[in-house]
Structure formats: structure tokens, C-alpha cells
Amino acid sequence: MRRRTLAAIAVSTFFSFALTIAPLPEWLSSYRPDFVVLTIFFWLVSVPNWVGVGVAWACGMLLDTLHGSLLGQHALALTVFSFITLKFHLRIRVFTIWQELIALLLLLSVYHFLLFWSDGIGNQNVNYGWSHAAQLFASVAIWPVWVTILNTLARRSR
Amino acid sequence: MFLRGPSLGTRLTLFAVLSVSLMVLDSRDDHLQSVRHILSGAAQPIREAVDFPFAATAWFKLASRDRETLTLENEQLKSEQLISNVRLQRFAALEAENSRLRALMESTAKVADRVLVTEILSIDLDPLRHRVALDKGLRHGAFTGQALLDAHGVVGQITRTGPLNSEAILISDPDHALPVEINRNGLRTIAVGTGKPDELSLPFLPNNADIQTGDLLVTSGLGGRFPKGYPVAVVSKVERNPHEKFAIINATPAAALNQNREVLLVWSGEKIARDELASAIEREQGNYSQTAGGTP
Numbered sequence: 372m373r374r375r376t377l378a379a380i381a382v383s384t385f386f387s388f389a390l391t392i393a394p395l396p397e398w399l400s401s402y403r404p405d406f407v408v409l410t411i412f413f414w415l416v417s418v419p420n421w422v423g424v425g426v427a428w429a430c431g432m433l434l435d436t437l438h439g440s441l442l443g444q445h446a447l448a449l450t451v452f453s454f455i456t457l458k459f460h461l462r463i464r465v466f467t468i469w470q471e472l473i474a475l476l477l478l479l480s481v482y483h484f485l486l487f488w489s490d491g492i493g494n495q496n497v498n499y500g501w502s503h504a505a506q507l508f509a510s511v512a513i514w515p516v517w518v519t520i521l522n523t524l525a526r527r528s529r
Numbered sequence: 530m531f532l533r534g535p536s537l538g539t540r541l542t543l544f545a546v547l548s549v550s551l552m553v554l555d556s557r558d559d560h561l562q563s564v565r566h567i568l569s570g571a572a573q574p575i576r577e578a579v580d581f582p583f584a585a586t587a588w589f590k591l592a593s594r595d596r597e598t599l600t601l602e603n604e605q606l607k608s609e610q611l612i613s614n615v616r617l618q619r620f621a622a623l624e625a626e627n628s629r630l631r632a633l634m635e636s637t638a639k640v641a642d643r644v645l646v647t648e649i650l651s652i653d654l655d656p657l658r659h660r661v662a663l664d665k666g667l668r669h670g671a672f673t674g675q676a677l678l679d680a681h682g683v684v685g686q687i688t689r690t691g692p693l694n695s696e697a698i699l700i701s702d703p704d705h706a707l708p709v710e711i712n713r714n715g716l717r718t719i720a721v722g723t724g725k726p727d728e729l730s731l732p733f734l735p736n737n738a739d740i741q742t743g744d745l746l747v748t749s750g751l752g753g754r755f756p757k758g759y760p761v762a763v764v765s766k767v768e769r770n771p772h773e774k775f776a777i778i779n780a781t782p783a784a785a786l787n788q789n790r791e792v793l794l795v796w797s798g799e800k801i802a803r804d805e806l807a808s809a810i811e812r813e814q815g816n817y818s819q820t821a822g823g824t825p
Contacts, residue, residue: 385575385578388572388575389575389578389579392575392576392579392652392653393579393652393653394579394583394651394652394653395653397726397787400653403653423540424537424540424541424544425540425544428544428547428548431548432568433568433571433572433575435568436565436568436569436571436572437572437575437576439658439660439688439689439696441552441555441556442551442552442554442555442561442564442565442568443547443548443549443550443551443552443555444548444552446544446547446548446551447545447548447549447552450541450544450545450548451541451545454537454540454541457537458537489552493552493556
């Protein structure tokens with residue numbers, strides 16, 4: 372059972388990373404959901420003793436490498452994101468889907484605000500605030516579909 | 530997790546401080562080159578997994594073509610090569626004449642550039658930036674700042690190199706500026722990316738500048754990054770507004786920025802010569818210290 376859940380975590384995370392850099396048509400690419408963050412959110416809530424702040428930080432470092440952004444940007448944002456999620460994970464577990472969506476909207480706002488803010492401090496593409504918002508709403512919109520896929524995967528691996 | 534190891538708050542502080550210090554180090558200088566290389570190695574399987582279906586489709590298309598199409602294409606390419614060769618002959622004569630004239634004027638002769646074909650991986654790095662990933666890295670001799678061309682003109686330059694792959698910024702990225710000159714009259718200016726793949730902007734030309742639509746912009750070689758004389762863009766719009774100090778000028782990049790899969794890495798002749806000189810000096814110094822050590 373343990374090994375199968377670990378495999379499920381590894382496979383879903385790998386696919387999320389792949390979806391993060393998979394080429395999309397030009398008009399769609401600014402609405403790319405943060406698949407890695409969504410997947411980590413799912414595992415943080417369901418198996419918090421395996422996926423914690425450290426795993427989130429490591430995934431953030433990998434995201435920084437893949438995006439070619441300043442090393443530590445996504446890592447910082449994901450660390451804070453996972454900290455807040457872990458603080459409330461017991462409550463999030465019993466949320467209805469609408470409450471979950473609102474919680475995710477707030478958490479992702481923190482995540483994107485940290486990214487936007489560190490972009491500003493590092494003096495990089497500051498004039499792109501709107502596309503952070505586009506990604507945020509796309510992530511929230513895709514969550515019901517994504518959570519169904521992950522739930523199926525988690526149930527199979529149990 | 531609350532029983533073993535440090536508490537949640539401690540972990541948050543630890544990783545947040547680590548991230549912030551990494552960001553500071555990374556923005557200051559190239560201290561984190563080795564960290565990036567390791568992470569880049571870890572990310573390589575993801576990149577290849579994403580690129581694989583595209584590479585496989587391309588290969589499959591190539592493999593499944595029938596004999597007739599291939600023969601036809603072969604003939605077409607041969608005739609194209611013939612035409613190019615004829616042009617090259619003229620070019621060779623011109624180049625020889627040019628270097629003779631330069632010798633007469635006692636200025637340095639232009640050295641030939643070296644190129645290497647590289648492939649753009651089919652992955653999106655960041656929707657907000659015009660960056661691409663390439664499949665050549667330090668091991669193939671790529672270096673930061675190296676110019677990137679396609680068959681029609683300048684594509685961009687390398688911003689970061691890993692052992693086996695590298696990252697490049699396209700000339701259409703809003704963070705990119707490129708020193709150019711107008712081919713017709715040698716007027717120098719700077720072409721800045723706009724964030725659209727089919728548009729560059731020339732923001733620093735006054736209203737009375739001698740420029741018109743259809744003018745070809747070529748690299749001026751100033752700044753030392755790009756070799757001189759490669760086509761960059763064609764001027765598409767010139768708007769002179771008497772109220773403004775500068776004219777509004779747009780240009781269309783000559784290279785097909787968003788549809789290439791293969792591009793060329795360029796080592797400019799000057800750079801090759803400089804590197805050879807540096808290694809020769811190093812050898813010389815090595816010999817010197819050896820002889821100095823050998824005969825006390």
C-alpha cells in the first residue's frame with residue numbers, strides 16, 4: 372500500500388511537470404493552469420505526513436529550473452503555499468467542492484502574489500500582472516476535473 | 530510529521546530563508562552555476578518526455594514517406610543547391626575582393642564564422658517570456674551570449690547554458706534589445722522586442738531619420754554579441770508624429786520566430802580568433818613556467 376501511494380505521488384507529480392512545459396497554442400498559453408501546485412495541494416491535504424513543506428520546496432526549485440526564472444522564486448511561493456495548506460489541511464478535507472474552490476482561490480492568490488512580488492524585486496517582466504490573474508483563474512477552473520483524476524488515482528493505489 | 534523532526538513553523542522559516550538567499554545569490558552573480566547544472570540534470574527527463582512525442586511524430590512522418598515524394602524532394606533540393614552554389618561563387622569572389630580592399634585600407638580582414646545546427650525542444654518555458662530550450666550545451670561549445678540564427682535571419686541569443694542543453698531568449702522578447710543598422714544607408718539604431726512574435730520596435734529614431742517601410746535591418750556588430758551583417762527584420766511601419774520627439778517604427782523579423790525547430794548556433798570569426806589567441810598565450814605561459822621550473 373505504501374509503495375503504491377508513493378508511486379501515485381511520483382507519477383502524478385511527473386505528469387504535472389510535463390504539463391507545465393508541454394507546448395500549447397499561442398492564445399491558450401497564458402491560461403495554463405499551475406498543475407504542479409494543484410497536485411501538491413491534493414497530496415498535502417490527503418497524505419500530509421509524506422508530502423510536506425520540504426517536498427513542495429524541492430518541486431519549486433525544479434519549477435524554477437524549468438521556467439528559467441530566478442532560482443528560489445517558485446520555491447519560496449510553494450513553501451508558503453504548502454505551509455498555509457498544512458495549517459488548515461484537516462478543515463480543507465471536509466470542505467464541499469465550492470468551499471474548496473474558494474480556499475484554492477485564496478491560496479493561489481498568495482502563491483501568485485509572491486511570484487509577482489519577487490519578479491518586481493528582481494526587476495523582471497513587471498508589466499505582466501494580468502497574466503498571473505489569468506493563470507490563477509484557469510487553475511481554479513480546472514481543479515474539479517483535476518481533483519477527479521487525482522482521486523481516481525489515489526483510490527486505485529490504496 | 531508533528532512528532533518527528535522540527536515543527537511546521539521551523540520548516541517554513543528554514544525553507545523560506547533558503548529560497549530568499551538563493552534568489553539574492555542568483556540575481557547578484559553567477560554563483561549558482563553548479564546548482565543550476567545539477568537541477569537541470571534532474572529536469573532533463575521531464576524535458577525529454579515532453580519533447581518525445583513531437584520528435585517521434587517528426588521521425589515517423591519522415592520514415593513513412595513514399596519513394597516518389599522523396600525522389601521529388603531530392604530533385605527539388607538538388608536544383609535549389611545548384612542555384613545557391615552559383616550565388617555562393619559570386620559571394621566567394623566578392624569576399625576575396627572585400628578582404629583585398631580591407632588589406633589595402635589596412636583594416637583587419639573579416640574572419641569566417643562557424644555554425645552548428647541545433648534543435649529547439651518542443652517545450653514551453655514560460656508563457657510570459659519568449660524563451661526557448663535548445664539541445665546543445667557547454668559540451669558542444671555553446672556559451673552565454675552566443676547568437677542564434679535561422680535560414681532567414683537572427684533568432685536570438687543564449688542566456689544560460691547547462692552541460693547538455695541551454696536556454697535562449699528570442700529577439701521578440703520585451704527584455705531583448707539588438708543593435709542594428711539599416712542596410713540601405715548604414716544608419717545605426719536599436720531594435721527592441723515587443724512580446725509579439727512578428728513585431729520588433731525601433732523606439733530611438735528621431736522624426737527626421739532616413740528610414741522607410743521595406744528597409745532591411747541587419748546586425749551592426751556593435752555590442753560584440755552578434756556577428757555583423759546578418760538580416761534581422763524588415764521595416765513594416767513608419768509613423769512620424771510632429772508632436773513626438775521620436776518616430777514610431779515597427780519591423781517584422783526576418784526569421785520565422787515561432788515556427789522553427791532547427792536553428793544555427795554561430796561562433797563569430799572574431800570570437801574564434803580571440804579564443805585561439807588566448808589558448809596560445811596560455812600554452813606559451815605553460816611552456817615558459819615549465820622551462821623555468823626545469824632549469825633552476
